[in-house]
Amino acid sequence: MPNILAQLVLYSWPLVTWYLFKKMQTGPALVATILLGYLFIPERVGFDPPLLPIVNKHLMPALCALVALMIQERHQAGIKRRAARRNGGPASSETDTVTIPTGPSARKARVPRRRESRIMLFIPVIVGVLILNALMAWMTNQEAIYFSTRVIPGIRPYDIGMLVSAQITAILPLLLGARYLRAPEDQISVLKLLAWCGLFYSVLVIYESRMSPRLNIQLYGFFAHDWIQHLRDGFRPIVFLAHGLRVGIFMAMATLAAAVLARINAGGHRWRWLLLTAWLAGALVMSRNLGATMIAFALLPVILIVPTRLQFLVGAVIAITVLFFPLARGSGLIPAERIVSTISSVNPSRAASLDFRLRNEDALLQRANMKPISGWGGWGRGRIYNAETGRDESITDGVWIIVIGEKGWVGYLGVFGLLCLPAILAAILRKRYALGAAESGLILILCANLIDLIPNSSMTPPIWLIAGALWGRLEQASARSREDRPESGRDRTRTRRPNRPPERLPGGQAPAPQRRVPPYPAKSAPSNT
Structure with a gap:
């Protein structure tokens, strides 16, 4: 049971946020x-208010950051208004006012339009699709599931708001990152803090x-998971x-971040970042996470050696593979048995664990295909139960199988689209947007976590923040890029000749049309000399 210190760390996080x-x-x-x-912040600590999500370590920091940013913006707006009053001018907002002409020339005058990006339209559209998908899940899962000893209720209208x-609270770090981490120096800040x-x-x-x-x-008086799962030829930190696997993927992300900083020579301390990369890689090996270690050591050469253009390509390939992984998994395009046999030659116990996961995923995917559009909803309706006793016989490890079972294909493409589309769009628009090694490195860190979402449930606030x-x-x-792009032809100011009547000769005859002079000099005749 969590002690008083665990509760104190959670509820004092607003003070930590204020200090930061x-x-x-x-x-x-x-x-x-x-x-x-x-x-x-410790796990298993929080409170569950009615009609609201649980306030725990995943929600409390993002919520505190949101409140701090709102207070900061309001304070800065007040400073601007007071400065404008002292200068004798009207209080101006963030956007400059546009003077609209009046009078006879108002119809011909063009008001300059604000150039806005359409990239950010993806996020509200996907969020809207996820909200509609929750409504569809309620419409298709109102019936209860009966067993001899238990009943799993159907989705009620009350559950729509909960879903x-x-x-929304899960993707709150993404929304904050998309709003406040736009500048190139913010990307460097993410890498350094990682x-x-x-x-x-x-x-x-x-x-x-x-x-x-x-x-x-x-410190906190309890253990966050099963002790037996953290004995892997020694102790797994x-x-x-919540689990040692999450420690492994975080250390992999930190190792890759240090490698990116060494690649871009941040602060002119390349060798310092390389030494930090080696230290973090050693700590990753000591964490006893085979999957995270393989992911990190596979992407380290890509970050340190491969050109930036190919880094964007690698990130896009990984993102597309993860985005359509259930389709490839169900159609047999993923060589699951070959992967198990390869790992078995390295570590037979890990291969047996992976084989158990893959067989369990096959059964869960077969059940998810019974309601492929919007899924089974909540209450564990997408899991596998014993037909007689109603005992839960499924183990859901990978995030992809959890999401597609609960939300169907619509929800899966929405959730993973928010994570995968930045890598895909960056590879397509790299030249136009002049993206560099910092962005490609951050994409590869995101892809490392995307790969880990296939076998593990490591969808945590850092991955949402990086995607944002x-x-x-x-x-x-x-x-x-839109500001630097020249105006289109129809927006350019054209000078037209005045429509004056042609002058007449003294005899009343119209003048002969002028000969058009070519814009280039005519070729001279060959000389006879």
């Missing part, structure tokens, strides 16, 4: 609020790999997260 926003700029403060909250609010948080966490990882995963017990930062960077680059 007071000492840091807006972008780094936002990243630090969400990252530190994810890493140090929508849970989805690397430095990974450095601090690596000390705790090394400690628990040697002394056993006991920090959560010593869990620190303050990429959405915001694309939006800013798109707006700047």
Whole structure:
């Protein structure tokens, strides 16, 4: 059971947020609020208000950051209004006023239109589709599921609000990142904070790999998961997260972030970032996470050696594969048996665990195909139960099988579209938007987490924040590209000759038409000399 310190850390996070926003700029403060909250607020602590989602370590940091940003914007707007009053002018808003001409020339005058990017239209459209999908799930899942010893209720109108609010609060870090992490320096801030948080966490990882995963017990009074799952030829660190697998993927993200900073030579300290990359890679190996280690070591050469253009291409290929993974998995395009046999040659126990997961996913995917459009909804209706006793016989590990079982194909494409589309759009629009190595590295970090979503349930606030930062960077680059683009032909100012009547000769005859002079000099005749 969580002790008083665990409760205190959660409920004092608004004070931590206030301190971070007071000492840091807006972008780094936002990243630090969400990252530190994810890493140090304990699991299984929170409160469940009626008609609202659970306020825990996944919601509290994003909610505190949202309130801090709203207060900060209101304070800055007040400062601008007071400065305008002191200068004797009217209080101006963020957008400049446009003077609209009046009088006879008003119809011919063109009011300059504000150039806005269409990139950010993807997010509200996808969110709207997810809301409609929740309504469709209610319409198709009103019937209850009966067993001999239990009854699983149908989806009620009350559950629609719960499904929508849970989805909105889950993507809140994405919305904040898309709004406040648009500038190129904000992308660097995300990378630096990932690397430095990974450095601090690596000390705790090394400690628990040697002394056993006991920090959560010593500080917060409980263990966040099953102890038996954290004995992998030694101790698997869990620190303050929900599972040791999440520690592994976070250390992989931190390792890749340090490699990106070394690639772009951030601050002129390339060798320092390379040493940090090596240290974090060693801590990742000591965390005893085979999957995260393989992902990190596969992407490290891509970040350090491969040209930026190919990095965008690799990110787009990974994103497209993850986006349509259920289709490839169901049609047999993924060589599951070959993957199991390959891992078996390295670690037979891990191969047996993966084989069990794949067989379980086949059964869950078969049940999800019974309602492929909007899924089974909540209450565990998409899981597999014993027909006689009603006992739950399924184990859902991968996020993809959980999402497609609950939300169907519409919900899966919506949720994973928010995560995968930035990598795809960046690869397509790389030249037009002048994206560089920082953006390609951040995309590869996002892709590392996307790969981990296939076997594990590691959809956490950092991945939403990184995806939001990429959405915001694309939006800013798109707006700047549209501003630099020359006006279209119909918007240009054309000078026309006045329509004056032709002058007449003294005899009343019209003048002969003038000969048109070519814009280039005529060729001269060959000389006879």
